[in-house]
Amino acid sequence: MKALIIEDEKAAVRNLQALLSEIAPDMEILAVLDSITETIDWFGAHKMPDLIFLDIHLADGSAFEIFGHVDITCPIIFTTAYDEYALKAFKVNSIDYLLKPIDPSDIRKALDKLERLQGEPAGKEPDYSTLIRALRKEESYKTHFLVPIKGDKLLPVSAETVLFFHIDDGIVKAVLADGKECIFPQTLDELSDCLNPVFFFRVNRQYLISRKAIQDIDLWFNGRLSINLKVPVPEKILVSKARVGEFKEWF
DSSP: OOEEEEEEHHHHHHHHHHHHHHHTTTTTEEEOOOHHHHHHHHHHHHHOOOOEEESSTTTTEGGGGGGGOOOOOOOOOEESSOTTTHHHHHTEEEEEEEEOOOOHHHHHHHEEEEEEHHHTTTTTTHHHHHHHHHHGGGGGGGOOOEEESSSEEEEEEEEEEEEEEETTTEEEEETTSOOOEEEESSHHHHHHHOOOOTEEOOOOOEEEEGGEEEEEEEOOOOGOOOEEEOOSSOOOOEEOOHHHHHHHHHH
């Protein structure tokens, strides 16, 4: 696999190259670029790589400007110190969104995800048309809702402001980052299907939570986990033993 690194921090480049040499020793790094201008020029003279590692804040601006000049058709792994661009990243062929400092497990999981999505065994030429179609599916996830409130009004709610959804007396409610609570007309199953699973996890029948809402986690009886959120909740949130492995993988 031939990869391109677009990163303006030399220490971050060294760390990423060291991780890749350990985890994916057969990967060939075609070039290391540190700016929007250099990246655009590079694509004007070279073929599309198999994979791009892309930082968001480059020497001369936001990496998203690159997409206005280059039709990038290969998968991208974002590597950044900022988490506020995650939703935007998943609209441009993103495989994963890794926050610095990057751990070896982060890279390993991202490359495993790439292999699963491309659906080809190691060593076989990947079918990127299939992969890009799978990534484009990310764009269909809901990022905003219009929620009915008192009278004849609709309240715009961004998915990224939701800390968790829960069922209260048969009614689905969402608790937002500002502490407000609103009633959603969808079922919890419907919300699980339409929200990006990168950010939300259905821990049990009563709760669908955002990763950023989690404060810490307690080991519980019978191999379960007890999740403590950053805001008060009416009951203990338990992850069943059967879902603990999936939850840890998601987190």
